[in-house]
Every structure is written in structure tokens, then in C-alpha cells.
Amino acid sequence: MFWIICAATTLIVGLAIMAPLLRARGSAAEPAAAFDLRVYRDQLREVERDLERGVIAPEDAERLRTEIGRKVLDADRRLSQATAGGAGGRGLLALAVLAVLFAGAAALYLREGQPGRDDLPIARRIADAQQAYDSRPGQAEAEARAPRPQVPPVPEDFEVLIDQLREAVEKNPDDPQGLALLATNEMRVGNLAAARAAQQRLVDLRGEDVSPDELVRLSALMVEAAGGVITPEAEAVLARALQADPAHPQARYLLGILQLQNDRPDRAFPIWRRLLEEGPDDAPWIAPIRAAITDLAWLAGHPDYVPPAPLPGPDAEAMAAAEDMAPEERQQMIAGMVAQLEARLAQQGGTPEEWARLISSLVVIGDADHAREIWAEAQARFASQPEALETVRQAAAEAGLAE
Structure with missing residues (x-):
């Protein structure tokens, strides 16, 4: 099945690349040299008609034939070059390049890949994992x-x-x-x-x-x-x-x-x-x-999982500055950090651990009433997640807000 899909994909991609070139080869616009060549031949016939009617002298007719003849030779040369290097040539070149690329890809896979390896359905993978588990060294x-x-x-x-x-x-x-x-x-x-x-x-x-x-x-x-x-x-x-x-x-x-x-x-x-x-x-x-x-x-089959962001905390400079602060200033700094955490949870949401930390921090800074409000909000938010709610409940219980 794998090789059928690879072959079909390769064929589709190759046709998609070749199609514009093949269309250009079949319906290419007429080269300008071909148009010029027809014009020059019409001019030669016109010179012959003028000479027969006596409109121009024989010497003028000969001079015109020579001049138009040079233009015919030049147009014919340009037409030959255009035909040799046209869309058909580019198409063949593109086809050759594609063939080389596909052959190189196949050779690389045969060297570095495992073309003879069997498919591994989930049951087989679990069985192999169990075998590896059972055969561990002592x-x-x-x-x-x-x-x-x-x-x-x-x-x-x-x-x-x-x-x-x-x-x-x-x-x-x-x-x-x-x-x-x-x-x-x-x-x-x-x-x-x-x-x-x-x-x-x-x-x-x-x-x-x-x-x-x-x-x-x-x-x-x-x-x-x-x-x-x-x-x-x-x-x-x-x-x-x-x-x-x-x-x-x-x-x-x-x-x-x-x-x-x-x-x-x-x-x-x-x-x-x-x-x-x-x-x-x-x-x-x-x-x-x-x-x-x-x-x-x-x-593990959870491609949409987004890990929780690191919990915010003071940096080294803030910790050093806090050592020199008065108790009131230090309390204000902690209150500001708690406010930042609360604002982020309100705007972006967060993990149960972050809600638990917010409740504990509010009690530490003496705002137990607001901590009760946050606990009530957390109960509503995590009502359908018993494990998450238990994490927040433990923090609330340690803070004396829940049994």
C-alpha cells in the first residue's frame, strides 16, 4: 500500500510539472521569424509582379531581390534556432531533470531507508514494546x-x-x-x-x-x-x-x-x-x-497539547531589591505580582496549580475575602474536572477556606 501511494504521488507531481510544458509544446505561439519569412517571400513576389507590369526597372528589381534574399536567409536561420530551442526542447530537458531527481530519491531511500520493513500496526507495536520490557537485562x-x-x-x-x-x-x-x-x-x-x-x-x-x-x-x-x-x-x-x-x-x-x-x-x-x-x-x-x-x-496521540507556561515569579534583580525594601514596600511588590497572576488567569486562563497558587498568595498578603471569591470561581470553572478541582481544593483547605 505504501509503494502504491508513493508511485501515485510521484506520477501526479510529475504530470503537474510537465503539463504546462507539454501544452506549450502543442500550442506554442508562432515564432516571429516565421512571420517575417512569409512577409519577405510576399515582397519577392511583389517585386516580380512590378517588374512584369514595368513599374520598376530590371536593375532595381535585381537590387531588391538581393536585399530581400539576405533578409530571407536571416529569417530562416532565426526560425531554425527558435524551433530547436523551443518549448519542446525545454519539455524534454525538464523531463530529464525530473527523471534524475526521482531516480536519485529512490536510490537515497534504498540506501538510507528500510524498504523491506513490514508495516507496524498498533497491536504489533504494543507487542514489540512488551517484548522489549520483558527482555530487559538484570x-x-x-x-x-x-x-x-x-x-x-x-x-x-x-x-x-x-x-x-x-x-x-x-x-x-x-x-x-x-x-x-x-x-x-x-x-x-x-x-x-x-x-x-x-x-x-x-x-x-x-x-x-x-x-x-x-x-x-x-x-x-x-x-x-x-x-x-x-x-x-x-x-x-x-x-x-x-x-x-x-x-x-x-x-x-x-x-x-x-x-x-x-x-x-x-x-x-x-x-x-x-x-x-x-x-x-x-x-x-x-x-x-x-x-x-x-x-x-x-x-502519544495528542498533537494539539499545549504545555502550561512557566508560572510567573520575581527575577534575580527583583529578589535582590526586595532584600533592601521596607516591610511595607515588600508587601506591595508581592501584591503586585499576585495581581499580575490574577489578571493573566482572568484573561488567558491557567492550570489548577496556578489557581491554587493565587488562592494561597492572596491569603498570605491578607486578602482572605478575595481568596474566597477566587475559590468560588475556581469551583465553577473546574466543576467538570474532579482532579483539577481537587488540586485547588487542597490549596483552599490549607488556607482555611475549605474543609
């Missing part, structure tokens, strides 16, 4: 394949401290603080496998009391040690963290990466979209999500 295999990261040279005094820390942990392997410090510093010097092992020991030591942050840290170290691959073991730790805290942002970010690694943008997009909308804008995962979300949305 943690040990992935770590063995992973290249060693490039790290700057470690200062001698810092290396001494790391050795002392290793000795201390070896003497007291059940010290949580020592294990946490060892995992952090082994990662700094590029010993990712050792960092992962120390964090694993810490997680095992915590048992049921392990925190989601410690689990996510272990999963991230496993991914780093495996060269960026989220192995089944790392996924299991990640699932454990999400079971303890389903809203953990870094765990959800890693879950989105897992879906991307297994060619499931349709699953990754809703995860990253929610993270982007929740913010905050200075979170470390927001920048990579914002850079990829448009392409990810297209791959």
Missing part, C-alpha cells in the same frame, strides 16, 4: 555493560576522608548515617556500584520503616549504575516507593522514563503531563519534561 548484567562515568580527579585529602568513611562503615555496617554518607560520597567519586550497594544496605537496614525518599534514591542509584537502564530490580524498588507515596514526583518521573525506554509514549505522557502541571518550575525534573513534552504528546 541489574548485574546492566552494570557490567555500563560504561564507567567520567569524573574529575578526586583531591587527595578528600580521598583520605572517603577511605576513612569506608573503614568506619566496614566496622559498623549497621550505622544508617554512615551508610547514607557513604552512598552519597561514593556517587560523587564515580563509584556508582559501591554507592548503590551502600544505599541497598541502608534500605535493608530500615526494613518496613524505610522512607519513600530512600527507596527512590536507591532506585535512582541503580539506574545510574546500570548506565541509565531501569532494570526489573530498579523498577521493583520504584514500585515500592510509589506504593508508600503514590504522589512522589521523582518516582513518577522515573516511571515515565521507564515507559519511554520501552516505547510506550502513550503511558509516559499522562505521567509527565501531570508532573509538569504540578510543578514547581524549579524542580529538577521540570526542565527535561518541558523540553520533551511537545514531541511526547505528538507520539
